[in-house]
Amino acid sequence: xxxxxxxxxxxxxxxxxxxxxxxxxxxxxxxxxxxxxxxxxxxxxxxxxxxxxxxxxxxxxxxxxxxxxxxxxxxxxxxxxxxxxxxxxxxxxxxxxxxxxxxxxxxxxxxxxxxxxxxxxxxxxxxxxxxxxxxxx
Amino acid sequence: xxxxxxxxxxxxxxxxxxxxxxxxxxxxxxxxxxxxxxxxxxxxxxxxxxxxxxxxxxxxxxxxxxxxxxxxxxxxxxxxxxxxxxxxxxxxxxxxxxxxxxxxxxxxxxxxxxxxxxxxxxxxxxxxxxxxxxxxx
Numbered sequence: 001x002x003x004x005x006x007x008x009x010x011x012x013x014x015x016x017x018x019x020x021x022x023x024x025x026x027x028x029x030x031x032x033x034x035x036x037x038x039x040x041x042x043x044x045x046x047x048x049x050x051x052x053x054x055x056x057x058x059x060x061x062x063x064x065x066x067x068x069x070x071x072x073x074x075x076x077x078x079x080x081x082x083x084x085x086x087x088x089x090x091x092x093x094x095x096x097x098x099x100x101x102x103x104x105x106x107x108x109x110x111x112x113x114x115x116x117x118x119x120x121x122x123x124x125x126x127x128x129x130x131x132x133x134x135x136x137x
Numbered sequence: 138x139x140x141x142x143x144x145x146x147x148x149x150x151x152x153x154x155x156x157x158x159x160x161x162x163x164x165x166x167x168x169x170x171x172x173x174x175x176x177x178x179x180x181x182x183x184x185x186x187x188x189x190x191x192x193x194x195x196x197x198x199x200x201x202x203x204x205x206x207x208x209x210x211x212x213x214x215x216x217x218x219x220x221x222x223x224x225x226x227x228x229x230x231x232x233x234x235x236x237x238x239x240x241x242x243x244x245x246x247x248x249x250x251x252x253x254x255x256x257x258x259x260x261x262x263x264x265x266x267x268x269x270x271x272x273x274x
Contacts, residue, residue, distance in 0.1 A: 023216060025209050027164030027172035030223075035164035035172050037209040038221050038271065058271075072162050072174040079160060084175050086167075134175065134195075 009130045014083040017073050018044035021108055024085075026051065027070040028062035036062065041104045042071070048127040049085060052101040055122045063089040069128055081137030091127040100125045146267045151220040154210050155181035158245050161208040161222075163188065165199035173199060178241045179208070185264040186222060189238040192259045200226040206265055218274030224267040232260040 010018065023039040030036045036058065043050040049071060053060045063069060067089035075081040095101060098114060101123050105114040147155065160176040167173045173195065180187040186208060190197045200206060204226035212218040232238060235251060238260050242251040 023211060025162030025164075025174055025176070027162075027174040027207065029166075029170075029172055033166075033170065034205045034223065035166055035207040036221070036223065037162055037164040037174065037207040038273075039162070039209055039211050039219050068171040070164065070172040070174040072176055074160060074176050082176050084173070086171065086173065136175075 010083075010085070010133060011135060014133070014135050017075055017081075017083045018049075020073070020076055022073050022076050024049065024051070024071040024073045026059065027072075028059050029066045029068065030058070030062060031065070033066075041108050042073075043100075043104065043107070048090065048129055049087070050100070050128070051126050052095065052104055053124050053126055055124060060092075060124065060126075063126060064092070071128070075137070078137060082135065084134040085128070085130045086132045086134075087128045087130040089126055090129040093125045093127070095123040095125050098123060147220075147222070147270060148272060151270070151272050154212055154218075154220045155186070157210070157213055159210050159213045161186065161188070161210045163196065164207040164209075165196050166203045166205065167195070167199060168202070170203075178245050179210075180237075180241065180244070185227065185266055186224070187237070187265070188263050189232065189241055190261050190263055192261060197229075197261065197263075200263060201229070208265070212274070215274060219272060221271040222265070222267045223269040223271075224265045226263055227266040228264040230262045230264070232262050235260060237262045 024042045025039050040051045070086045072084045101114040105111045161179045164174050177188045207223045209221045238251040242248045
């Protein structure tokens with residue numbers, strides 16, 4: 001994963017949105033190249049937007065096939081302020097001990113363990129490298 | 138626009154989300170077929186999801202080129218409940234007197250006139266016919 005100054009890509013005055021517990025709405029491409037959209041919990045490590053996914057979900061299959069992705073997040077304090085991040089899925093990592101989804105449960109639910117885990121769920125961590133943004137507000 | 142029972146497409150127990158003042162996040166395809174995402178105000182007329190757009194915006198050009206679209210909306214009362222609507226842009230109508238964007242300002246802002254109109258803005262109404270949904274919660 002190439003080192004690069006992500007602060008040049010995420011505008012400084014929108015970086016606060018990456019520290020909120022807002023949902024990001026993730027747009028991916030389906031099997032026929034059609035757009036699909038759904039909201040997810042996310043994390044920002046200063047370089048990648050990260051989200052959790054089970055291997056059985058359509059979105060996982062979508063980004064394995066086509067890594068182009070877009071995400072939009074609205075300021076929870078101001079519905080007229082949002083950031084769109086377009087980028088590429090740069091990596092997908094296994095999350096065999098659920099460390100990442102549990103970290104997301106701590107962030108979003110204040111719980112140490114993700115409470116919706118189903119037996120047999122195999123989770124991965126999707127790493128998105130931002131390449132372009134749009135914003136409003 | 139073919140008559141069709143949309144209630145078969147929007148699950149009955151998610152139709153309430155179409156009456157909220159939540160934002161829908163709209164996923165479209167950009168010039169290189171890449172996904173793009175951003176939040177918009179919307180209306181539901183029982184058959185189409187409708188949203189306003191200025192002709193200069195990328196999203197307008199996107200749906201003129203490729204009418205496939207997806208939208209996700211989260212329940213404002215329950216962040217773990219959402220509806221995704223996939224469909225097709227079936228029509229684009231002029232909104233020369235801003236009747237539609239003003240109706241959206243009434244819905245979302247409680248104001249009779251859209252306050253962010255810029256001189257020269259040419260607005261259209263985008264009509265999306267739902268074809269498939271996914272949901273959670």
